[in-house]
Amino acid sequence: MSGFQYEAPVSVDEAVGLLAGAKGLAKVLAGGTDLLVQLRTGAVQPDMVVDVKRIDELRQISGNAASGFVIGAAVSGSEIGEHAALVKAWPGVVEGMELIGSTQIQGRATPGGNLCNASPAGDCTPGLVAAGAICVVAGPKGRREIPVEQVPVGPGKTSLAKGEFVVALKLPPRAKNSGDAYLRMIPRTEMDIAIVGAGVDLTLDASGTCTHARVALGAVAPTVLLVDAAAKALIGSKIDDAALAKLAAAASAACKPISDKRGTIEYRTKVAGVLARRAAVIARDRARSNG
Amino acid sequence: MAGYEGKTFKWVGTRPIRPDGVDKVTGRANYGADMNLPGQLTGRILRSPHAHAKIVSIDTSKAEKLTGVKAVITGKDFPDMHNGVMPGDEGVNFHHLSSNIMAKHKVLYDGHAVAAVAATSAAIAEEALSLIDVKYEILPHVIDVDLSMQPDAPLLHDDIFTSGVNPKPEKPSNVVQRIQMQLGDPDAAFKDADVIVERSFKTKAVHQGYIEPHAAVAEWSEDGQCRIWCSSQGHFMIRTLTARLLKMEAAQIRVMPAEIGGGFGGKTIIFIEPTAVLLARKAKRPVRVVMSRDEVFRGSGPAPATSIDVKIGAKKDGTLVAATGEFRYQAGAFPGSPVGPACMAAFGPYALTHVRATGYEAVTNRPLCYSYRAPGAPLSSFAVESVLDEIAQKLDMDPMEIRIKNGSKEGTQMVYGPKLKAVGNLECLKAIQSHPINKIPLGPNQGRGLAAGFWFNLGGQSSAVVNIAEDGTATIMTGSPDIGGSRASMALMAAEVLGIDYSKVRPIVGDTSAVGFCEITHGSRVTFATGMAIIQASEDIVLQCRQRVAKMWEVDVDAVKWEDGHALPAGANAGDQKPLSLAQIAGKAARTGGPLVGSAAINAGGAGPAFGVHICDVEVDPETGHVTVLRYVAAQDAGKAIHPSYVEGQIQGGVAQGVGWALNEEYIYGEDGRLQNSGFLDYRIPVASDLPMIDAIILEVPNPGHPFGVRGVGEVPIVPPLGAIANAVARATGVRMTDLPLTPPKILAAIDAAK
Numbered sequence A: 001m002s003g004f005q006y007e008a009p010v011s012v013d014e015a016v017g018l019l020a021g022a023k024g025l026a027k028v029l030a031g032g033t034d035l036l037v038q039l040r041t042g043a044v045q046p047d048m049v050v051d052v053k054r055i056d057e058l059r060q061i062s063g064n065a066a067s068g069f070v071i072g073a074a075v076s077g078s079e080i081g082e083h084a085a086l087v088k089a090w091p092g093v094v095e096g097m098e099l100i101g102s103t104q105i106q107g108r109a110t111p112g113g114n115l116c117n118a119s120p121a122g123d124c125t126p127g128l129v130a131a132g133a134i135c136v137v138a139g140p141k142g143r144r145e146i147p148v149e150q151v152p153v154g155p156g157k158t159s160l161a162k163g164e165f166v167v168a169l170k171l172p173p174r175a176k177n178s179g180d181a182y183l184r185m186i187p188r189t190e191m192d193i194a195i196v197g198a199g200v201d202l203t204l205d206a207s208g209t210c211t212h213a214r215v216a217l218g219a220v221a222p223t224v225l226l227v228d229a230a231a232k233a234l235i236g237s238k239i240d241d242a243a244l245a246k247l248a249a250a251a252s253a254a255c256k257p258i259s260d261k262r263g264t265i266e267y268r269t270k271v272a273g274v275l276a277r278r279a280a281v282i283a284r285d286r287a288r289s290n291g
Numbered sequence B: 001m002a003g004y005e006g007k008t009f010k011w012v013g014t015r016p017i018r019p020d021g022v023d024k025v026t027g028r029a030n031y032g033a034d035m036n037l038p039g040q041l042t043g044r045i046l047r048s049p050h051a052h053a054k055i056v057s058i059d060t061s062k063a064e065k066l067t068g069v070k071a072v073i074t075g076k077d078f079p080d081m082h083n084g085v086m087p088g089d090e091g092v093n094f095h096h097l098s099s100n101i102m103a104k105h106k107v108l109y110d111g112h113a114v115a116a117v118a119a120t121s122a123a124i125a126e127e128a129l130s131l132i133d134v135k136y137e138i139l140p141h142v143i144d145v146d147l148s149m150q151p152d153a154p155l156l157h158d159d160i161f162t163s164g165v166n167p168k169p170e171k172p173s174n175v176v177q178r179i180q181m182q183l184g185d186p187d188a189a190f191k192d193a194d195v196i197v198e199r200s201f202k203t204k205a206v207h208q209g210y211i212e213p214h215a216a217v218a219e220w221s222e223d224g225q226c227r228i229w230c231s232s233q234g235h236f237m238i239r240t241l242t243a244r245l246l247k248m249e250a251a252q253i254r255v256m257p258a259e260i261g262g263g264f265g266g267k268t269i270i271f272i273e274p275t276a277v278l279l280a281r282k283a284k285r286p287v288r289v290v291m292s293r294d295e296v297f298r299g300s301g302p303a304p305a306t307s308i309d310v311k312i313g314a315k316k317d318g319t320l321v322a323a324t325g326e327f328r329y330q331a332g333a334f335p336g337s338p339v340g341p342a343c344m345a346a347f348g349p350y351a352l353t354h355v356r357a358t359g360y361e362a363v364t365n366r367p368l369c370y371s372y373r374a375p376g377a378p379l380s381s382f383a384v385e386s387v388l389d390e391i392a393q394k395l396d397m398d399p400m401e402i403r404i405k406n407g408s409k410e411g412t413q414m415v416y417g418p419k420l421k422a423v424g425n426l427e428c429l430k431a432i433q434s435h436p437i438n439k440i441p442l443g444p445n446q447g448r449g450l451a452a453g454f455w456f457n458l459g460g461q462s463s464a465v466v467n468i469a470e471d472g473t474a475t476i477m478t479g480s481p482d483i484g485g486s487r488a489s490m491a492l493m494a495a496e497v498l499g500i501d502y503s504k505v506r507p508i509v510g511d512t513s514a515v516g517f518c519e520i521t522h523g524s525r526v527t528f529a530t531g532m533a534i535i536q537a538s539e540d541i542v543l544q545c546r547q548r549v550a551k552m553w554e555v556d557v558d559a560v561k562w563e564d565g566h567a568l569p570a571g572a573n574a575g576d577q578k579p580l581s582l583a584q585i586a587g588k589a590a591r592t593g594g595p596l597v598g599s600a601a602i603n604a605g606g607a608g609p610a611f612g613v614h615i616c617d618v619e620v621d622p623e624t625g626h627v628t629v630l631r632y633v634a635a636q637d638a639g640k641a642i643h644p645s646y647v648e649g650q651i652q653g654g655v656a657q658g659v660g661w662a663l664n665e666e667y668i669y670g671e672d673g674r675l676q677n678s679g680f681l682d683y684r685i686p687v688a689s690d691l692p693m694i695d696a697i698i699l700e701v702p703n704p705g706h707p708f709g710v711r712g713v714g715e716v717p718i719v720p721p722l723g724a725i726a727n728a729v730a731r732a733t734g735v736r737m738t739d740l741p742l743t744p745p746k747i748l749a750a751i752d753a754a755k
């Protein structure tokens, strides 16, 4: 690990100034559970590291289910898991975040870091994409808001411009009879990287018919996939076996995975359908009990 | 010594806390990397990025000029070891050993050391490594054992000629040896079988996965003395091999044993200490070398990949009539694969009149393949237990019944030579047979697997010293690194013989200049062999105490007996003397002949073989291939459990590692021959939540070769898990898989293919 300049600004503007003015490579540091590993292996060699954990706005969860929650980008996994109202409204988003690492990692890892690390296998991102979360980005030209799925553009690459960083993630107002869920496939039971991940968010009407659905898949393409065809398989149905089978087929069809040391193309493709189906069942059952 | 029979123990068999426990949980214990000497430098090793290449040149001049760099070494700094195997060194080929520690003319695997530096900081040392210019000429490589055995395979060495074949080959090859052991005439006997199952198996290389990476600090004095602090399974081994490889005298080297953070066989050979010594000698300052996890995976001594064929024939009633196995074990870049023990242990749990085990060992472009608990046996056992399970299925027979029916017992002739003395195989089988797990009904996609395992265990050379202080407390010292709670067991055995409280006995592991020679901690030998030395050294103290008291009482030594830590008159003839405690005798030591020092130096024979029988329940997700281990029960014959908690710990640890081996652990190589998963993210050892509570059952069929009946317990628990898990998965899915590990993608593909 070679030397770099370390900064810990206390305001968004100060952080933007540092990032925009940095010579060479500047990296944002949130929990550091990805970045520190990359620094140690030499995979990333920044000239400046900007720690954003001292900026209040990034460390808060505000809002509520009806108005929509705003989650600071640098809130830790354990803080998210302890937020009762958030857990009640968005159990799928929360479980995606809480699956990350172990108790120790949970004290540090953040949703902003998971998103901006831009690993296709990140566990928090599919749930956020399924939820329709909006990303608040601050930069030299002020603030802009983009759908989360537009942040990662490839493994390790984001659409953020120089000087930009993520301030918060906004969840939409929560409709009645809604539920979400995230499932991942790992060979172990924890401390592992997803071979496939699936996030589903849906809303039912009074009769139990699905009126809204979003389905996101992780680790089956260069970025997290938002699969419209899979959502369409659910919308208008009672999320019965026939609809679930259609959903699974659509999810598998959308996969563009690679074969590597973690899994084969065939495996990822098949299991993406399985997990999407299982996540949809959990989301449906949560929606039914969430009147 | 009266022997174990009819003995009632006061301390042996109890569960006090371990003497090394508090320092470990408070973080005070010093491990290999914790030593810090004034002026100490950081040593780093440059490793080959190629699987097989000729070293054309190494230019270290730029690195040497970097400020803060105090020494740079390459293979040229190591003395030539052209003599090959030296007499009396039991097959250790010093040329190979030296070439593994630092490559000479060729690199033979991704991770092979080519140069090393010592510098004033880690950052400078790393920069120096990047300044070393190595020119390679890349050669074709071979990773797979079956491919390595082909006549046209890329050749690793020109000095390996297959041993054990007739006629002796004229051309060198990668095949190091062929071995064979046989009883009766299996080929003819197969004709009497009603059912024969023959299967081929493949398994991947695995790493022991010890948490502590290899670490050593070396200090060189101007007068040619050298001190080494390191964590290993044998600091005497480190001394012997460092002396040989650097052409030094053993007595000039003093090796201090650090606490060890796991070894499992992987720290029974030398990797970095000679490098640290050479750097310290050149830099004239102490040097610490600590491997990174990546280096541990790429450059230490993992267990082999294998390719195995097993054939077993049985009568309708389940009687086994014949069995053969061909075991092809991969060695690393140098010979050293445990195919011999693999052949010896494969059929160990079964009494067979017609059996043959054939073994082949072939070098490949991988790191040195070395010991891992019961070296070789888990793999050969996996193949045998899988075939046996299939035979039971074909005969519609209870898998337990077929094992009990054919189980080896006292008097059974083993394929490798001896006849068994008293052993606990049938006892273990019956303990599992009557365990409540058998009554738990299995749900859909669940299966129950059974497997038995055998391991010989070793004895060997050990020394011990018992020093009695003036207040009657005891310091007991051996040269056996404690990798499994052996200090607690040593203290219990000494307390038992001396008749004093466990808390009055302080066990330590002495350095190579402080205590007599001890062989490495391997072969489940320490509690057995070093324990025997402790018992004898304690008996030496008892005898000396009786002699001193006899002097005080002016009677014959036979008139003084030892009971409960006191000297007593043996009978009326000794007079009406009050008992004297060890503390009282020690207090008078100066007047009765000087310090009380007991010692023993032995070469222990009589190691008792160990058997273990495991049963487990798994559930396989039919849509993802994910395996959940629901329940696991392991029964094992310990002979005598000196400290039952640490026997249970050995059993549970062996199972945990075996489950990892069966399900997820594997060395993954790319087409380029480079290791792709040299870290714990993609090399998947089990995490705590992957395992159920492992129910360990200790049985005690005393080993007649030990005064307390002890058998080794540390290795056999890793033998059955591979077979037990594979059999459970086969029964859960209805598909018999023969390739380990049983990863979710492989299982799902097999389930789908069978549809």
Ligand SMILES: Cc1cc2nc3c(=O)[nH]c(=O)nc-3n(C[C@H](O)[C@H](O)[C@H](O)COP(=O)(O)OP(=O)(O)OC[C@H]3O[C@@H](n4cnc5c(N)ncnc54)[C@H](O)[C@@H]3O)c2cc1C
Residues within 6 Å of the ligand: A027, A028, A029, A030, A031, A032, A033, A034, A035, A036, A037, A052, A073, A074, A099, A100, A101, A102, A105, A108, A109, A110, A111, A112, A113, A114, A115, A116, A117, A118, A121, A122, A123, A124, A164, A165, A166, A167, A191, A192, A193, A194
């Ligand atoms: C032991 C261990 C286990 C793990 N297990 C999992 C797991 O199960 N699932 C999983 O998905 N991941 C896992 N991870 C990876 C990691 O913990 C997660 O991706 C985590 O969410 C990263 O968050 P962080 O705050 O630590 O990110 P950091 O390491 O601080 O940052 C990650 C990347 O995002 C950038 N970044 C961070 N915050 C911002 C921001 N606000 N704006 C712009 N860029 C930003 C950084 O510059 C960096 O490139 C594990 C890591 C470890 C060490």
